[in-house]
Amino acid sequence: MDLTGPPPAPPAGGRGEWNRPALIAHARDSIARGSKSFAMASKLFDPVTRERAWLLYAWCRKCDDIADGQDHGGTMRGVADGQARLSTLRVLTDAALRGEPTGDPAFDGFGVVMRECAIPHRYAHDLLEGFALDARDWRPRSEADMLRYCYHVAGAVGCMMAVLMGVDPDNEATLDRACDLGIAFQLANIARDISEDELADRCYLPVEWLVEMDMPPGEHMKPWLRPKLAILGRRLADMAAAYEDSARHGTGALPARAAWAVLAAAGIYGDIAREVARRGEHAWDHRVVTPAREKLGWVIRAGRQVPGRARRWPAGAARSARLWTRPTV
Numbered sequence: 273m274d275l276t277g278p279p280p281a282p283p284a285g286g287r288g289e290w291n292r293p294a295l296i297a298h299a300r301d302s303i304a305r306g307s308k309s310f311a312m313a314s315k316l317f318d319p320v321t322r323e324r325a326w327l328l329y330a331w332c333r334k335c336d337d338i339a340d341g342q343d344h345g346g347t348m349r350g351v352a353d354g355q356a357r358l359s360t361l362r363v364l365t366d367a368a369l370r371g372e373p374t375g376d377p378a379f380d381g382f383g384v385v386m387r388e389c390a391i392p393h394r395y396a397h398d399l400l401e402g403f404a405l406d407a408r409d410w411r412p413r414s415e416a417d418m419l420r421y422c423y424h425v426a427g428a429v430g431c432m433m434a435v436l437m438g439v440d441p442d443n444e445a446t447l448d449r450a451c452d453l454g455i456a457f458q459l460a461n462i463a464r465d466i467s468e469d470e471l472a473d474r475c476y477l478p479v480e481w482l483v484e485m486d487m488p489p490g491e492h493m494k495p496w497l498r499p500k501l502a503i504l505g506r507r508l509a510d511m512a513a514a515y516e517d518s519a520r521h522g523t524g525a526l527p528a529r530a531a532w533a534v535l536a537a538a539g540i541y542g543d544i545a546r547e548v549a550r551r552g553e554h555a556w557d558h559r560v561v562t563p564a565r566e567k568l569g570w571v572i573r574a575g576r577q578v579p580g581r582a583r584r585w586p587a588g589a590a591r592s593a594r595l596w597t598r599p600t601v
Contacts, residue, residue, distance in 0.1 A: 290373070295381035299326035302378065306333045312567050313537035316574075317437075318529050324385045324436050331368075331382030332399070332429055335361050339403045340472075354407035361400055369393050391435045398428040411489075412478045421476065422458040423451065430454030434522075437530040445587060449522025453538060456515035460545035463508035466501070467493055467556040477504060498553040509549035516542045524582035532578050539570035 290298075303311045303326050314325050338357050364374050368383030386396070402424030412418040434450035435441050462469075462476045469475060470493045482489055485500040492501055516538050523531040543562045548555040577584065 290377050290380045292384060295377050295384060296323045296326060298377040299323070299330035299381050302326070302330040302333050308564075309540045309562060309567060310537065312571065313533045313540060316529060316533035316536055316571065318527075321437055321530060324389060325433065327381040327385040328429075328432060328436060330378045331365075334376070334378035335365075335399070335403065339406060354409075358400070358403055358407045361403060365396055365400060369396065385436065389436045390441070391432050392441050395428045395432045398424055402428075406474070411475060414480050415478050418462070418476060418478050419455065422455040422462075426454035426458035426461075427451040428454070430457075430519075434526075437526055437534075439525060443525065446522045446525040449519050449525075452515045452522075453519030453534065456512045456519060456538070456545075457541050459508050459512035459515065460541055460548075463505050463512070463545050463548040463555075464560045466505070468559075481507075493556070502552040502555065505552075505555050506549045509545040512542065512545040520581070520585040521587055523578075523585060524587055528578050531581055532574050535574035535577050535581070536567075536571045539574060540567050543570075 303314060306329070310329060314322050314329075317325060338361055339354070341357075364376060364379045365382070367374050368379040369386060371383055371387065374380055374383075382396075385391070386393070402421060405421060405424065410421075412421060428451070430450040430453050431447045433454075434447050439446045439450070441447075466475075466477065475489070475492065477492065479489060481504055482492060485504065487497050487500055491497065519538060520535065523534055526534060540562050543566060544560050547560045547562075551557075551560070
């Protein structure tokens with residue numbers, strides 16, 4: 273992606289602004305290209321929530337692509353102008369939050385959904401702080417550092433999604449659960465992408481973990497260290513599973529179709545971490561994905577879980593981890 277190139281041209285007419293149908297069409301294409309898992313789960317929402325979820329996803333995807341020099345994910349390459357890219361994200365995001373046309377459908381659509389759902393702006397700024405960490409070549413020293421990073425790049429999105437689905441922004445208990453699901457997703461990403469991150473000169477494994485395993489920083493992908501790396505992969509998978517379970521305790525506060533989508537997404541994405549643990553030393557030989565038939569299986573399973581979700585996962589029965597992963601950078 274050329275960061276300096278012009279954004280896609282808006283539809284003809286008006287003042288060069290994107291109309292809502294065009295923004296939704298762009299967002300639908302973005303999620304279809306960027307995440308088959310989230311695209312499938314989003315189909316379970318009611319039509320209005322589905323479109324809003326697409327708009328939020330498109331902004332998250334575009335921010336990630338700008339920050340990492342990608343095009344709807346894929347192979348990440350190192351960037352030499354990280355601070356300039358971060359500045360671009362902040363300028364465009366702030367303009368969208370003010371309701372100003374940016375000329376970019378991902379940011380304009382983001383502005384629309386933030387206004388329609390009255391999503392607190394602090395969550396968008398928290399997400400950008402995650403990109404700020406990457407822009408300064410940050411590395412987590414401790415497990416708490418890693419979890420705070422997970423909050424910034426994924427937990428904050430979970431909070432935005434909860435408000436988008438109708439949760440009161442002051443309902444901290446349910447927002448904690450939504451945040452936990454985002455953290456679960458990011459822990460799965462970290463576990464799956466250790467090799468890809470290393471190629472881009474990044475590492476999200478805490479330095480303290482590497483020291484504990486007697487793995488020199490920067491050497492963790494060496495073949496002779498694979499048995500130790502497999503242990504850390506299982507540790508990440510176990511953490512992801514705990515956050516995933518915590519998140520389910522918030523589904524009783526959601527409308528039935530929203531809960532169906534959340535439960536399906538939790539299972540689909542949770543399988544990534546579980547597969548990393550199952551493969552052990554071979555987890556990074558080939559990229560882990562959840563096959564389509566297993567995604568469909570989670571859709572069916574989640575649908576059966578919806579009616580009894582409040583009894584199976586009562587609110588307050590599991591302690592949310594958001595209390596100690598609040599943003600502190």
